[in-house]
Amino acid sequence: MPKVLIADKMNPKAAEIFRAAGVEVDERTGLSQDDLRAIAGDYDGIAIRSSSRITTDILDAAPNLKVVGRAGIGVDNIDVPAASARGVVVMNTPFGNSITTAEHAIAMMFALARQLPAADTSTQAGKWEKNRFMGVELTSKVLGLIGAGNIGSIVADRAHGLKMKVIAFDPFLTPERALEIGVEKVTLDELLARADFITLHTPLTEQTRGILSAEAIAKTKKGVRIINCARGGLIDEAALKAALDSGQVAGAALDVFETEPAKESVLFGTENFIATPHLGAATTEAQVNVAIQVAEQMADFLTTGAVSNALNVPSLTAEEAPKVKPYMALAEKLGTLVGQLSEDAPTAVSIELEGAAADLNPKPISGAVLAGMMRVHSATVNMVNAPYLAKERGLDVREVRHDREGNYHTLIRVSVTTRAGERSVAGTLFGSAAPRLTEIFGVKVEADLDGHMLYVVNVDAPGFIGRLGSTLGEAGVNIGTFHLGRREAGGEAVLLLSVDDPVDETLLARVRALPGVKTARALRF
Template sequence: MPKVLISDKMSPKAAEIFRARGIEVDEITGKTPEELKAIIGDYDGLAIRSSTKVTKEILEAATNLKVIGRAGIGVDNVDIPAASAKGVVVMNTPFGNSITTAEHAIAMMFALARQIPEADASTQAGKWEKSKFMGVEVTGKTLGLIGAGNIGSIVASRALGLKMKVVAYDPFLTPERAIEMGVEKVDLDTLLARADFITLHTPLTDQTRNILSAENLAKTRKGVRIINCARGGLVDEDALKQGLDSGHIAGAALDVFKTEPAKESPLFGTPNFISTPHLGASTSEAQVNVAIQVAEQLSDYLLSGGVTNALNMPSLSAEEAPRLKPYMALAEKLGSLVGQLAHGALDSIAIEVEGAAAELNQKPITGAVLAGLMKRYSDTVNMVNAPFLAKERGLDVREVRHEREGDYHTLVRVTVSTDAGERSVAGTLFGDAKPRLVELFGIKVEADLAGDMLYIVNEDAPGFIGRLGTTLGEAGINIGTFHLGRRESGGEAILLLSVDHEVTSDLIARIRTLPGVRTAMGLGF
């Protein structure tokens, strides 16, 4: 009989489900790391929330552990690489608290609109300052939605029910999905200029960090009100403070902060600022939902090998895994590459396999491509839930199998269609099963995809490589590998360089000033 430890407080429903499924369960909460290390070796499964820290040291002591289930979205408290190395599956429940978080954002919006916290404090102090708290209606106002995924779409539906206008910025929002949601798809600058209220519902990634920077906050209309119940770090808190003090921003409500727990902040005490201690998922219904889901997922895995919402394991059988593993590594890198290079809203994606790849189960390959494609836009995406997220965003996914064998023994090609046109990349496996890029936007190029890389499109002309090398040398950047391809002599050329240092925005700016450079950007794998 499998044995599961519940190490954080959660709904009793979880333990009930384990026992009903024939799994032995212990509820032992509040243990120190040393105490947890002493007992973890007895368990096949571990169910946690946010308090338990599953470190490398804990995992080393977990000699029988097979699966970790996080009742909630974030898994910052789990060392996923260490868990993967130990063969421990890590799961979460990314959709159990979506409604709760969306409702909290709406509640914050109302609190801002009517200055409810300040009015409450004043009234309870016996002041009765009725004329001081002149609110605004939300009816007829424009809500700017940054992020139109699962939670964002729920917020949009609630706002439309309140007779608001909703404009949305999301790189993956297709025109068809926007129509279905009843929102207007816009670019970020348009949203900033038009929105009366702005609410954020996007993960924290390199692309979204400080998306409401000082520069972007300055682009908002005077009197805007800002709500963040998503992730700390999406809003520049110092710039937000300045905007509130100047009166340009009429109000702000944060449920999340760059540093948590937020025991101090420059925003605390600022007029027209509301804060809550990361309560987005804190309702009794949400706690029950995520507890039920994590218990069901762990039970399925321990009893039948079923995998749901795994962050480090694809959905596939044990027999398929050894053959598919290198193909999934290739597929994820190709998806990540095309996701970083293809700008604009994605309409469709085609995953083509030929040669030896056409003889395999294509679903895990597709899942890996989608996970790579979407991971920069979602911090909970994985090979299991990536197809669901793609469908939710209206992305048309096509799988094509070619029985023919072309220039390579095996090939995977990924083509995305955007409002800017089609973009295609292709890769193969070399004899040592290592992924290798062999075609980029129709140009033949052989390159490894690993670490920090530079992607440059330039005019094929003498002297360019020398100038580029000089620029990198002056910046103290060492080149690891150098890959070059071109359409024709004197035409468009592509450079892919792996480098030993992070590619900074300052470096990219310097490269873009070189004669002949059409495009330059950093890539990460």
């Protein structure tokens, strides 16, 4: 009988679901890290919320552990790479608290508009400062969403009921999806300039960290009000404090902070600032929903092998996994390549399987393509949730299987459509296991996709390769491998170089300044 530990306080229905499925369960909450490490080896699964941390030490002490389930969406308290390396499935419940979090953002918006916390404190202190608390209406105001995924779209729906005009910045939002949820898709700069209220609904990644920086806040409409119920770190808190003091920002409401629990903050005590202790998911309904979902998912996995809402493994049967795994690695690399090279958000993606690849289940392969492509903007995207996120944003995804066999025994082609048109990349497997690029944007190029790389499009002319090599050498960057392709002599050429170190923006600028260079991009796989 599988055995599960519920390590954080959770609705009793979770334990009931485990036992009904034939899973033995212990409820031991409030454990220290040392206590958790001491008993972790006794369990096949551990269910947590936000208090317990599943670190490398815990994983090392749990050789029998097969699954960690997070009742909620955030997995900041789980070392996902370490779990993956040890074969431990990490699951979350990404949709159980969406409505609750969206409603909290709306509640914060009302509180800011009418200064409710300060007015309550004043009135209960025996004052009657009716003229002090002059609010603003939400009707006809412009609401700017940074992130228009599941939670953002719910906020948009509620805002429409308040007769607000909703604009959104989201790299994955297609025009069709924007029309469907009733928002105007805009650039970040345009959102900052137009919005009366700004709410954030995006995960914390390297791309989104500090998205509301001092520079960004300076671009906002004077008197804007800012709400963050997503993740701490999206806003530069010191810059927000300065903007509140200067009046550039009329009010701010945060449910999340850079450091939590937030026992102190530069923002505390600032006029027109509202804080709550990460209450986005704190409703009775949400707590019941996430507890039920995580228990059902973990019980299914431990008793039947079914995988759902996993962050580090695709939904595959035991029979499919060995055959599909190398194809998924190739697909993810192709997706990462087009994701890094695309200037605009794609509106459509086509995944074509040819030869031996056409006999496989296309779902995990297309999921790997989408994960690679979308992970460029969001580190939390994986092969399981990428198809959902693509559908949510209105991305048209097509899977095509060809019976024919071309120049390669097996081939995957990924084509993306953006405002600039359609472009495609293709790859194969060498030795039935090693991913290899065979074509990029119509140019035949055979290359490994690994580590740090430099992508250059240039006019094919004598001496260019020497100049490029000298430029990299002068910067102390060593070339590992060199791959070249061209459309025709004297026409457009493509270079893919693997390098030992990252290519920074200063060096990229020097490469772009070389005669004949059309494009230069640093890539990372």
